[in-house]
Amino acid sequence: MPKIDQKNIKILVIEDTEVDQRVACAAIELGGYTPLKANDGRSGFELAKEQKPNLIILDYNLPDIKGPEVCKLLKTHYDTQQIPVLFLTSLTAPENVLKCFEQGENYLAKPISTKLLLKQINSILKDTNPQN
Secondary structure, X not given: OXXXXXXXXXXXXXXXXXXXXXXXXXXXHHOOOEEEEEOOHHHHHHHHHHHOOOEEEXXXXXXXXXXXXXXXXXXXXXXXXXXXXXXXXXXXXHHHXXXXXXXXXXXXXXXXXXXXXXXXXXXXXXXXXXXX
């Protein structure tokens, strides 16, 4: 089984905070993947439908529609329902974290650690691409 070229693996970051977006993209590039960026939920959802990334990193607090709502949109749309979502959030209260998990997804607390994020990215992609 030929190994997938990492560069062909696209990871969409839907994040409105510039610093967090930079850190997330740095982790993605460090892993040899291709980062895609959106600054709000709506454009992120559109980009996801168009690009069909392998993974979506989704901020919880977005300026237009909140992360969990974006996740619902993604999970109900035919083109994006299979894409794993990793929530980023500074809201680490149990009820917020539970909301992330209720969407059936992964979550990472902010401030983001590049190493930890990359570890999670690799682990999620391994689960979705078992041939790696």
